Amino acid sequence: MSQQISRTTMGAAITKNMVTEELEKLQKDWENKNLPDVTKKCQEDLDLLKNTTLEIAITGVSGAGKSSLVNALRGMTDFEDGAAETGETETTRKRDSYLHPTFPNVTMWDLPGIGTPNFEAKEYLKKVKFEKYDFFIIIASNRFTENDVLLAREIRKMNKRFYYVRTRVDSSIDSESKKPNYSEEKCLEKIREYCCENLTQAGESNPRVFLISRWHLDKYDFPLLQETLEDELDDLKRDVLILSLPAFSKEALKKKRATMEAYIRKVALLSCVIGAVPVPGLSVVCDLAILVGSMIHICKVFGLDEDSLNRLAKRVGKPVDALKSAIKKSPLASQITTEFVIDMLTKSVVCGTMITVEVVLDFVPVLGSLTGGALSFGTTFYILKNFLHDVEKDAENVRAKAAAF
Ligand SMILES: Nc1nc2c(ncn2[C@@H]2O[C@H](COP(=O)(O)OP(=O)(O)OP(=O)(O)O)[C@@H](O)[C@H]2O)c(=O)[nH]1
Ligand SMILES: [Mg+2]
Structure with a gap:
């Protein structure tokens, strides 16, 4: 067992009150005989989330930076296996799709440039199969053109x-900063005004432009773009976007945590009805497979898996071990096995931090035959919430370490 695993401790993030609150909700559903409906809905929600796709189309003139953005959104450099080819000469001539490396239900579409003399926005959209995409990013590296506006108009018409x-x-x-009296804020404002001006000239009545750099998704307008996308996507697609984007800021990590908290409650409710199995040798009831699967998922969402860490190391140009040294409490996704989870449960019981059992026992008189399920619910909820807390902390440490290079 690795050093990281043996360092895992539990019991920091969750209090008796939190478990009690959740059990009270469970008790209400049980008394109102809603529990089968509630758990059925949980299963449906989890299935929907797993099967929801997000198709992002990136378009713009040749050289605008489409392929580079595809790579950045997938947390990749331009020079690794599976990356979209980038360069100063025209490189993307046909529609290419790139799956997210960790979440294959997310696809980035690198569309060919739109700046040909015979450009026809409607034809172009038909050719690239516009109906597939959840939204379009129209990208420019300097100024927007009439073609961009014509395309936007057609996209709008197609709802x-x-x-x-x-x-x-x-x-x-970088180039402006060499001038006297330079101010980043003023420089950004000037770029924004310039872009809005050329969009207005090209016929866009109410232009809004997001300023970004593919090298710094934590900066400029990318966080605002992300927020805008989240506001305008439906709930499921929003969750898929939040879970799949690289954890490039503290804010992004918080959003991941909130999404995973909702996920954990659903998983715990499912384990209440399907997985009430005593763990041999421990006074604990839970479904180990549910715990293993959920923990692996949580690690991947926060980038604590070998592949994501290797990609991040490449991006910041440092050895992966330097990043791994920032991980203090959590295992990597590949280290999570049934044995690992049993070990974690044993430690929690031995150290007396597993508060679920005593809380559930208070509920025995009202829960009756549901007591086994409630134990499984409480244990799953408790273990996963603490795990999420540790993983978020470690992911923040990794992020800070990467940013410091
Ligand atoms: N500094 C900097 N360079 C960028 C950025 N985005 C793209 N580039 C560079 O711009 C050039 C063109 O980028 P690509 O991503 O290949 O552009 P494209 O739109 O895919 O081009 P085509 O495939 O020819 O249509 C490359 O040299 C990129 O490295 C950025 O945010 N910052
Ligand atoms: Mg390209």
């Missing part, structure tokens, strides 16, 4: 959403 994105902001800032 789809689009976002104007001005990339390479880092380069612009």
Whole structure:
């Protein structure tokens, strides 16, 4: 067993009150005979989340930075296996799809440039199968053109959403910063005004432009773009977006945590009805397979898996071990096995931090035959919430370490 696993401790994040509150909700559903409906809905929600796809179309003139953004959204550099090819000469000539490396239900579509003389927005959209995409990003590295506006108009007519994105902001800032009296804020404002001006000239009545750099998704307008996308997507697609984007800021990690908290409650409710199995040798009832699967999922969402860490190490140009040294409490996804979970449960019981049993015992008179299920619910909820707390902390440490390089 690795050093990391033996360092795992439980019991920091969750109090008796929290478990009691959840059990009271469970008791209400049980007394109102809603529990079968509630758990059925949980299963449906979890299945829906697993099967929901997100298709992001990125379009713009040749050289605008489409392929680079595809790579950035997948947490990749431009130079690794599976990355979209980028370069100063025209590189993307046909529609290409790139699956998210950890969540294959998310696809980025790298669409060919739209700046040909015979450009026909309607034809172009038909050719690239516009109906597939959840939204379009229309990208420019300097100015937007009439073609961009014509395309946006057609996208709007087809009841789809689009976002104007001005990339390479880092380069612009870099060259402007050499001038006297430079201010980053003013420089960004100038770029924004310039983009809005050329969009207005091209016929866009109410332009809104997001300024980004593919190298710094934590900066400029990318967080605002993400927030806007989240507001405008439906609930499931929003969750898929939050879970799949790289954890490039503290804020992004918090959103992941909130989404995973809702996930944990659903998983715990399911384990209440399907997985009330005593763990041999321990006064604990739970479904080990549910715990293993959920923990692996949580690690992947927060980038605590070998592949994600290797990609991050490449991105920041440092050895992966330097990043791993920031992980103090959590295992990596590949280290989570049934044995690992039993070990974790044993430690929690031995150290007396497993508060679930005593809380559930208070509920025995009202829960009756549901007591076994309630134990499984409480244990799953308790273990996963604490695990999530540790994983978020470690992911933040990894992020801070990567940012410091
Ligand atoms: N500094 C900086 N360079 C960028 C950024 N985005 C793209 N580039 C560079 O711009 C050039 C063109 O980027 P690509 O992503 O290949 O552009 P594209 O739109 O896919 O081009 P085509 O495939 O030819 O249509 C590459 O040299 C990129 O490295 C950015 O945010 N910052
Ligand atoms: Mg390209």
